[in-house]
Amino acid sequence: MPNRVAVIGAGIAGLSAAYQLRDEAELVIYERNDYVGGHANTVEVIEDGTTIGLDTAFIVFNRPSYPGLSAFFDELGVPVLAHEGGFNMFDLDTGVEFGTLEFDLPEHEIVERYPESFLGIWRDAQRFHAEAPRHFLRKQAEFGLGAYLDLHGYSEAFKRGFVVQLATAVWSIPPELIWQMPASTFIAFFMAHDAEGLGGRSVAWHTVQGGSVTYVRKALAAIGAELRLDDPVVAVEDLGHWVEVRTLSGSSERYDSVVLSTHADQALSILGNPTPAQQAIEAVRYNTSSCLLHTDEAVLSKDRARWRSWNFGTVTTDGQSRAWPVYHLNQLQDLNARQDYFVTLDCPIEVAPDKVIKRITYSHPIITCEVRDLQSSIYRAHSGSRVLLAGSYFHSKSLGPDQIGSHEAAFSSGVEAARAVRAVLADPQFSRRDHAHSKSTQEEAL
Template sequence: MTSQRARIAVVGAGVSGLAAAWSLRDTADVVVLERADRLGGHAWTVDVDYDGDRIPVDIGFICYNELNYPNLTGMFSKLGVEVIATDMSFAVSDPEGYEWCSDLLGLFAWKRNLVDPRFLGLLSEIIRFNTLARKDLAAGTIPEVSLKDYLDENGFSQAFRTGYLLPMGAAIWSTPEVGMLDYPVASFIQFFDNHRLMQTLRPTWMTVKGGSREYVRRLTADLAGRLETGRRIETIRPASGGTVEIVEAGGRARTFDRVLLACHADEARRMLDPAYQDHRRALEPIRFSANTAYLHRDLSLMPRRRSAWASWNVLRGADDRVCVTYWMNRLQKIRKSAPLFVTLNPTTPPAPDLTFGVYEFDHPMYDAASAAGREDLRRLQGRDGIYVSGAWLGDGFHEAGLRTGLEASLAMGGRVPWTPALQQKYPSDVLNVREAVKA
């Protein structure tokens, strides 16, 4: 008997799909099918013409740290991706002029903060929340409730919620504040603890020199001839012999041994034939929020006081809506004489003559129903030849996208040239050693 390489389709060319295909390139006949004309997903670098100078700026994935992104760290090292240190400072500004920044000096950006009972009370509640959350985490006593219920049960004020915790969560998960209240508190606290957000000593954050497209270029260089863009898939359905058929717009049909859906959950559900009813049922409660990102140079979308500027800036409008502005000069070490910002969902868009581009992103939302759906999908991995992966299957961040892609690819016989950090190990398909018809 001779072995036959598996035919595997990866649908989606974000970090999850590209890394999975890269892992499978030597053990399977793998092809990546991407709907857009661009590869990389949220790893998206654009070139800004800034008064005649070309400046690369990331508008999606921006930074990582070695503690919480072990697979990304391993992949960057293997690919020879050059990185530089950055910081993750945080600021809040409201229409009354109340502003503070997580930098030591920025805490008192408004001198009144030194004696303001509201601000001093906020600091006190931050300390109380961090202490309580870490105590509950260590004792294993965090209840299975929403963040709102946890805050209510422990008497945290509205000022603490709107002045710190909800803006912080909205900035981290690119989610409206009201959506943060539904977040399962156990996952919320675990994330804060993992990222040392409840401690004084925090990990060093890094960003890719030249933009995240540099790692995408290296991944795709190893996948030459296996990448297809502009592929609009109409349906994915069962075929004979346990295979899977992918039908594109226009009628083109191809059959594969396995299909990895490395796209958003709602997109995966739309493509899957009703025959995959268990997968569709598990995908249904996983929702996404639409976010509009503006790349611009409008200073009005930053805190009023320059001393309160941070890497991440949450601005609350008069209508109590919030937006987040990322100071790209600080995050990506861009010269400060060329102010560059990325603002998500501004209440008032930046001035058109100060705007370089407008971009749309979808980010996952988290609640009890979606958590149950994710758990069901983990149990369904590989059934009927279907796998799923993506940042949304984890905590929504780049590492989760990479990790879930690798978990699926390793189950299908892929290889990784570093010790992968996995949370879920799926039974091996050993497709690469299945028997073939005798020659």
């Protein structure tokens, strides 16, 4: 009989692993939520009789920085659209705004048209884009971002008015956690995505036509696995000749191998007797963000002409400076829509209740120097167990240890987990059981 493999977690890491194994094993995919896709989470609305897919987490990709994911989309025949890019930063306290266009201007125009406070940010940004890649290549940036910026004399205005906004959008973490991340990881993002980060000047961005749910549906059709939704797995235990998986509903089944493609903390909470290499992922912590999909333009600049795909606001509330990203989905996804649609993360501006479409909570790995250091040994977790791990807290092997936390990193981890599953099943000590191993313990009790 065919080998049985369970994939626990149906985000891109789990879908990637399942896709690789689709012709090699009988697959069962477990997902604690009532939908498949994880951060590929599209909310579909009806406007004038037409269905519009609104992405709320994963939205854009480019081929140089997402090689595995791009090839995956090509294989599946996923339709994609070109995305122009562009960002705008606006400070509600000072009224100062700047973005992609300003960084294309010569310095004398900045001096003539903008306040001194922005001139400092502009100059620091130009210096950062010129110097930081050299520091990265010389391995002179493999320590905390806050310490790196201080060492090289960057201004508080640059840190608070540029770095914070981009980092909160890209890694979905609050400002107080940004300074802990490795400077090399922050720099690598710009090197891979272009000097404007999300500006789309030198890298061709794309978005999935119809929303990321389009690729999820195509992947599921190609995989053809049995889906177990809305029933969280509560225990996974490697029993030597098989792995037992138990769910909240009381189901218990045995598999030849399991891919545990959840967040690191979730994996350790359900994995019995992890190996030392698996236990090491406890270094990965998570930040929870409040995501709001809505139609309230109050969260954006008052000047509509300045709206871009990526918008970053700053305002002082209760004596504290707060930053938040606003994704203008109409531009990001090239929507043919009458209504404007926005996604905000941890936004301090009150959104009118009647304009809220959906509230969603997301968790993202916090990329610290400890997590980056872990990347040198993290793939050892694929040895010595029938349970293999996958998730965006692994780096992409083809892109290096600073490519963590992205859709590409998660996809790559799924590919590597599938490769490790094959090794488990091909092990000469692998002991094949009879068909009884596929029965649940509930059935055996009967």
